[in-house]
Amino acid sequence: MAQHNELGKKGEQLAVDFLQKKGYKILERNYRYQKAEIDIIARLNDILCAVEVKTRSTPDFGNPQDFVKPKQIQQLVKAIDFYVIENDLDVEVRFDIVAIIKNKLGTKIEFFENAFLHF
16 A cells, blocks of 8 residues: 555544544545545534545645645535435534644644635
């Protein structure tokens, strides 16, 4: 497996652990719909959260959260809409980002609730 793929998998597990410690229930990992993949679908009380995880080994080329692009956001919105309909849910939906920098110096995790409001 390529090194960046391994880093991505480690980042997703760190994000799951982080969210569970905050009281989130993990419903799905790597949920796919058409061209979109939602890294984590979680629930916190009556809120359904589509969580995008961005993991980098360095912030030298930009913060991890800056790599979520408008086209990807559109695809994530379509995917979570389908998930809600497919599962007949009546919930508020929120989009979050877990941004992780993991390297030899340690791990830094930042959490952005309602992240797409900031784009």
